Amino acid sequence: MGGERVLVSTKRTALTGLLAALALALSFFESLLSPVAFLPPGVKLGLANVVVMLALYLLGLPYAFGIVLARSGFAFFLRGASAFFISLAGGLLSLSVLFLFKRFLAGRVGVLGVSVSSAVMHNVGQLAAACIIASTNLFFGYGPPLLLFGIGAGAVTGLVYWAVAPFAARVFGRTE
Amino acid sequence: MNGKRLIQKTDFLLILGIILIAFFLYFPKLLDKGGISAHIYIENMEYQVIDLSRLTEEQFIDLPTDPFLVLRAGPGYIRVHSAGCPDRLCAAAGTLTKNGDMAVCVPARVVVKVVSAGHEDTFDAIAY
Numbered sequence: 001m002g003g004e005r006v007l008v009s010t011k012r013t014a015l016t017g018l019l020a021a022l023a024l025a026l027s028f029f030e031s032l033l034s035p036v037a038f039l040p041p042g043v044k045l046g047l048a049n050v051v052v053m054l055a056l057y058l059l060g061l062p063y064a065f066g067i068v069l070a071r072s073g074f075a076f077f078l079r080g081a082s083a084f085f086i087s088l089a090g091g092l093l094s095l096s097v098l099f100l101f102k103r104f105l106a107g108r109v110g111v112l113g114v115s116v117s118s119a120v121m122h123n124v125g126q127l128a129a130a131c132i133i134a135s136t137n138l139f140f141g142y143g144p145p146l147l148l149f150g151i152g153a154g155a156v157t158g159l160v161y162w163a164v165a166p167f168a169a170r171v172f173g174r175t176e
Numbered sequence: 177m178n179g180k181r182l183i184q185k186t187d188f189l190l191i192l193g194i195i196l197i198a199f200f201l202y203f204p205k206l207l208d209k210g211g212i213s214a215h216i217y218i219e220n221m222e223y224q225v226i227d228l229s230r231l232t233e234e235q236f237i238d239l240p241t242d243p244f245l246v247l248r249a250g251p252g253y254i255r256v257h258s259a260g261c262p263d264r265l266c267a268a269a270g271t272l273t274k275n276g277d278m279a280v281c282v283p284a285r286v287v288v289k290v291v292s293a294g295h296e297d298t299f300d301a302i303a304y
Contacts, residue, residue, distance in 0.1 A: 105186075110181045112183045112191075144201045144202040147194055151194055
């Protein structure tokens with residue numbers, strides 16, 4: 001009994017690590033992408049959010065939470081404490097929104113609505129953290145463009161999720 | 177989401193709501209565009225704020241400091257008109273017209289700062 005539980009938890013840890021690596025790789029990939037797509041600097045698609053959504057919807061909250069933590073930890077080691085704080089604020093806020101949608105509005109909101117809300121809240125969380133770090137109110141200057149870019153980015157990640165989810169469900173189904 | 181539908185009615189409402197919020201955040205900026213004001217500080221305390229964009233004619237402001245300091249403000253600008261201090265560095269700062277322009281008189285402990293609406297704090301760049 002106990003041994004089986006250890007096995008399950010080992011599997012979980014390994015799978016979370018794999019997904020976190022996938023999220024990080026996607027973040028890197030899209031940083032190569034943004035100059036090509038003529039996006040303003042700093043605007044990213046947030047493809048890693050696809051991985052977080054897959055983890056939450058197909059595997060459960062702990063996996064998604066683990067990925068968010070891993071991403072922030074990675075930001076800490078590569079770009080320092082303020083990057084960690086900003087990444088964590090964005091990640092946790094967008095994950096909270098995803099979780100609330102899953103919990104209370106399942107079936108009433110489509111994939112696009114969920115991913116757009118989550119992308120927008122990711123930006124809001126990051127902006128709030130940036131405001132606290134710079135101790136300035138940046139909401140009026142940066143808020144509107146971030147919200148609008150969030151809608152666009154959320155729509156793209158939603159489409160990617162929609163396309164990938166059936167395959168991921170099969171893969172995860174075999175794993176668990 | 178469990179229904180695996182890409183988009184539903186609620187989604188449009190959500191996106192519309194976000195666009196509305198973005199618009200309301202942007203709205204104050206539209207109203208105050210181009211307005212600049214001069215903030216006058218004496219001994220680090222705000223003494224007077226003059227809305228420079230609403231001025232129609234030149235006016236002189238006598239500051240109750242020792243050495244004396246007279247400012248001259250007009251539509252879109254403010255400058256130190258005359259000063260009782262020996263070096264007159266504040267007058268050398270010239271005419272202040274842009275956000276962030278500043279004239280400082282150390283002997284009178286006066287700071288005059290031009291601020292444009294919606295830019296109360298400006299950063300050249302913030303990088304993370």
